Amino acid sequence: MSIQTSIPRRLRITLPENGYESPQYSHTPPITGIGTHRHGERHRPGIGGDGQPSSGLDHSQSEAYLQSELGDHQDATDEKLHKRKVGIRDRIGCYTWTWFTMTMATGGIANVLHAIPYRSDWLRIVGTVVFLFNLGLFLLNCFLISLRFHWNPGSFKASFLSQSESLFIPACVVS
Secondary structure: OOEEOOOOHHHOOEEOOOOOOOOOOOOOOOHHHHOOOOOOOOOOOOEOOOOOEOOOOOHHHHHHHHHHHHOOOOOHHHHHHHHOOOOHHHHHHOOOHHHHHHHHHHHHHHHHHHHOOOOOHHHHHHHHHHHHHHHHHHHHHHHHHHHHHHHOOOHHHHHHHOOOOHHHHHHHHHO
């Protein structure tokens, strides 16, 4: 399921449901097609045809391609779309249930430290620090996901209906 913005068809940007992918043009050139390599050689990303490191894309070619696709029909709304900065609300809007797996792992480390049969003061201190760190992470996760649901109405229900995100909801309970 994707959300499409109301901009011209040539510039239509498809936003993923979970917010992890960057919006892209519908007619972007393939990355491996622009690289220069001799026939019969394997193309390795990041290495140009001369064996020197490269960025994988020739920026002059990609800019020329986009300009040919866009034509001279860029208006003010398109410029605002491209120059828009990503704010804290956008970042928190991408916060998902998968972050609770971090607190599951940290809690597991705290449990393993507690279960070690060797007893000493330093081990108890390390275990306590890891446990308190885990509690702080859990509270931070709860706060940030609550902000996401508050700032993006409908995202709570959508997180339960999403095929990929709903798999991680039990991680909150386990952590």
